[in-house]
Amino acid sequence: MRAIVIEDDIDIQQQIVARLKSEGFAVDSADNGDEGLYLAQEFPADVAIVDLGLPRLSGLEVIKRIRGQGNQVPILILTARGRWQDKVEGLDAGADDYLVKPFHHEEMMARIRVLIRRASGWSDSRIQCAPVTLDTATQRTYVDERELELTAFEYKVLEYLMLHAGEVISKSVLTEHLYDDESDNDSNVIEVFIRRLRQKLDPGETLKPIETLRGRGYRFTLKRAEQH
Amino acid sequence: MKSIKSRLTLVSMVVLVVFMVLTAVALERAVVKRALEAEEDGLQLLIYSLLAAVDRDADGHSLRVSSERLFEPDLVTRNSGLYALLYDRDRGVIWRSESITIDFPPPDGIALGEWEFDTLEHQATPYFRLGFALQWPDVNNKLRRYHVVVWRNAVDYFEQLNRFRQTLWAWLIVTTLLLVLVMYLVTRWSLRPLQMIGLEVQAIEDHRQSGFEREYPSEIAPLTENLNILLKREQYQRQRYRNAMDDLAHSLKTPLAVLTGIGDQARLDAAQIETLRAQTERMNQIVSYQLQKAGNLSDISISKPVDLVLIIEKLLSALEKVYQEKAIRVQRNLPDSMALRMDEGDCLEVVGNLLDNAFKYGRQRIFVSAEMNADRRTLKLTIEDDGVGLEQRQIEQILNRGTRLDEATEGQGIGLAVVADIVDSYNIELSFSRAQAGGLKVSLTFQIV
Numbered sequence: 001m002r003a004i005v006i007e008d009d010i011d012i013q014q015q016i017v018a019r020l021k022s023e024g025f026a027v028d029s030a031d032n033g034d035e036g037l038y039l040a041q042e043f044p045a046d047v048a049i050v051d052l053g054l055p056r057l058s059g060l061e062v063i064k065r066i067r068g069q070g071n072q073v074p075i076l077i078l079t080a081r082g083r084w085q086d087k088v089e090g091l092d093a094g095a096d097d098y099l100v101k102p103f104h105h106e107e108m109m110a111r112i113r114v115l116i117r118r119a120s121g122w123s124d125s126r127i128q129c130a131p132v133t134l135d136t137a138t139q140r141t142y143v144d145e146r147e148l149e150l151t152a153f154e155y156k157v158l159e160y161l162m163l164h165a166g167e168v169i170s171k172s173v174l175t176e177h178l179y180d181d182e183s184d185n186d187s188n189v190i191e192v193f194i195r196r197l198r199q200k201l202d203p204g205e206t207l208k209p210i211e212t213l214r215g216r217g218y219r220f221t222l223k224r225a226e227q228h
Numbered sequence: 229m230k231s232i233k234s235r236l237t238l239v240s241m242v243v244l245v246v247f248m249v250l251t252a253v254a255l256e257r258a259v260v261k262r263a264l265e266a267e268e269d270g271l272q273l274l275i276y277s278l279l280a281a282v283d284r285d286a287d288g289h290s291l292r293v294s295s296e297r298l299f300e301p302d303l304v305t306r307n308s309g310l311y312a313l314l315y316d317r318d319r320g321v322i323w324r325s326e327s328i329t330i331d332f333p334p335p336d337g338i339a340l341g342e343w344e345f346d347t348l349e350h351q352a353t354p355y356f357r358l359g360f361a362l363q364w365p366d367v368n369n370k371l372r373r374y375h376v377v378v379w380r381n382a383v384d385y386f387e388q389l390n391r392f393r394q395t396l397w398a399w400l401i402v403t404t405l406l407l408v409l410v411m412y413l414v415t416r417w418s419l420r421p422l423q424m425i426g427l428e429v430q431a432i433e434d435h436r437q438s439g440f441e442r443e444y445p446s447e448i449a450p451l452t453e454n455l456n457i458l459l460k461r462e463q464y465q466r467q468r469y470r471n472a473m474d475d476l477a478h479s480l481k482t483p484l485a486v487l488t489g490i491g492d493q494a495r496l497d498a499a500q501i502e503t504l505r506a507q508t509e510r511m512n513q514i515v516s517y518q519l520q521k522a523g524n525l526s527d528i529s530i531s532k533p534v535d536l537v538l539i540i541e542k543l544l545s546a547l548e549k550v551y552q553e554k555a556i557r558v559q560r561n562l563p564d565s566m567a568l569r570m571d572e573g574d575c576l577e578v579v580g581n582l583l584d585n586a587f588k589y590g591r592q593r594i595f596v597s598a599e600m601n602a603d604r605r606t607l608k609l610t611i612e613d614d615g616v617g618l619e620q621r622q623i624e625q626i627l628n629r630g631t632r633l634d635e636a637t638e639g640q641g642i643g644l645a646v647v648a649d650i651v652d653s654y655n656i657e658l659s660f661s662r663a664q665a666g667g668l669k670v671s672l673t674f675q676i677v
Contacts, residue, residue: 009485011486015489015493016489053478080474080481080482082477088546092546096550102486102488102489102508105492123555
């Protein structure tokens with residue numbers, strides 16, 4: 001998952017970035033509205049965390065411009081003021097949720113996970129494409145009742161594919177959303193991880209959960225379970 | 229009568245009508261008096277000319293009138309309307325003018341040397357009559373008493389008088405109407421600056437302008453100039469205060485956020501983490517509560533009336549987005565609009581906190597209703613949820629600042645305490661009870677200004 005953090009207080013920004021990275025996110029960060037807007041325009045992200053009180057371009061204006069460009073990235077706003085007027089303005093401008101400072105990082109992560117899931121059409125923290133289940137809260141993976149041992153990167157790949165189950169995901173999209181730094185990306189590595197995931201998810205090769213579409217990318221083929 | 233314009237118009241109309249009626253009556257009387265005097269003078273001249281034609285008769289014991297010396301042709305033209313008679317002491321007719329075709333009654337006693345003028349009706353015809361009593365020496369130089377009486381038909385006079393009256397009143401009515409119209413226009417024009425002030429106050433209330441912008445007459449200009457200074461000062465102070473609060477919130481909460489982050493990341497044992505969290509949370513609650521409290525304006529002096537229904541809809545739209553996952557169904561019983569005199573920020577704070585709690589603690593359904601009381605002086609807003617509800621002890625506890633009942637649920641725990649502070653400053657009645665669905669029912673009763 002790729003996140004954009006736009007926060008002018010460097011200490012808070014670094015804490016958020018560190019927490020997101022520790023959760024396996026690729027993170028781009030900016031300490032002002034102008035740069036933040038540029039990041040949102042240039043790098044497709046799965047979530048944006050925007051502080052309302054930003055220098056150069058206010059957080060509210062950043063959100064309006066992101067939405068004005070038709071970008072539907074889920075946006076979590078951070079506000080020190082906490083007045084309903086500010087919250088309503090932020091949500092009206094296009095944000096999806098708000099967090100009043102100070103906040104606990106668990107709470108922030110819970111909100112971010114909800115926003116990402118919601119954007120992909122999942123409402124529960126357990127996303128299920130039978131027989132595979134991914135618990136986004138605990139980052140555990142099961143096939144039927146059997147828990148799989150996945151590395152952090154394998155989990156990131158599987159989570160992204162399952163969140164977009166049924167969709168064709170190109171290697172470049174996967175790379176953009178999973179790698180922190182573009183210089184590291186190597187499509188061969190993606191192929192390696194896909195192969196490993198197939199082995200772990202479907203050792204008997206009966207499920208065939210990840211389909212390769214030559215020249216187009218990958219598709220998670222197992223059907224989404226109905227959610228309430 | 230509430231408007232100054234109506235008052236001025238009514239008073240000026242009454243004064244004008246009374247003035248015009250009095251003027252008309254005085255004018256008519258003056259004209260009639262002058263006309264009667266002219267008639268009397270004319271008849272006097274006639275009597276003088278008649279006396280000039282009087283001479284003793286042939287035997288010298290009585291008088292006669294010489295027709296040759298009469299220069300008034302109407303006296304010799306039959307039925308001309310001008311008649312003269314000469315009576316002796318016993319009111320026997322000595323001479324009558326040739327114009328007479330009917331009988332005239334003899335005069336009553338007239339004092340010697342006196343003129344007696346009157347208007348009377350004889351045989352259904354109005355006449356002016358002037359009588360004069362005189363003494364004339366006979367042949368023996370003995371003074372004998374005579375009466376001369378002249379009659380003039382007054383039909384023409386009264387017709388003229390009626391025409392004069394009609395013309396007078398017609399002109400007076402037209403003049404009065406014109407003057408009333410002019411007075412109304414003058415009043416309107418004179419009161420226009422006050423009307424403009426009213427419109428500008430409305431524009432200031434609606435936040436379409438920040439002060440009085442028009443030029444006003446010298447009598448009113450000092451008032452609007454001073455009001456402008458007052459408004460600017462008030463807006464400046466309000467903005468400065470809000471900015472200071474925002475800066476303070478930012479300055480206090482950013483380090484708290486950093487501390488909270490450090491607490492979340494630090495490699496401390498469970499007890500240390502709990503202590504750090506508890507202390508930062510406590511600091512945050514105090515700071516948040518005091519900032520929220522200080523930020524409540526409770527100022528309705530020059531505030532725009534807010535539409536409660538619009539605010540509710542705004543908040544519901546925001547909260548339905550935030551609590552999308554809970555898929556809460558909101559049942560509304562709201563009119564199209566409902567105006568309240570309250571600062572918009574304060575109104576958002578009160579209703580926002582209550583709706584947020586309903587979404588937070590409700591399970592599937594919340595009910596929002598707003599209705600005007602029958603006396604149209606109060607309106608009641610009710611928010612109900614189908615959560616677990618609260619006991620009376622918990623309600624009292626939650627209204628104390630910073631108390632947080634459900635540690636598992638996100639929130640700063642100051643929402644209801646802030647609500648209680650704001651409603652208190654606006655004299656809004658706040659009450660809690662059990663909702664039909666089992667959850668909490670919060671009722672707010674607003675006074676309509």
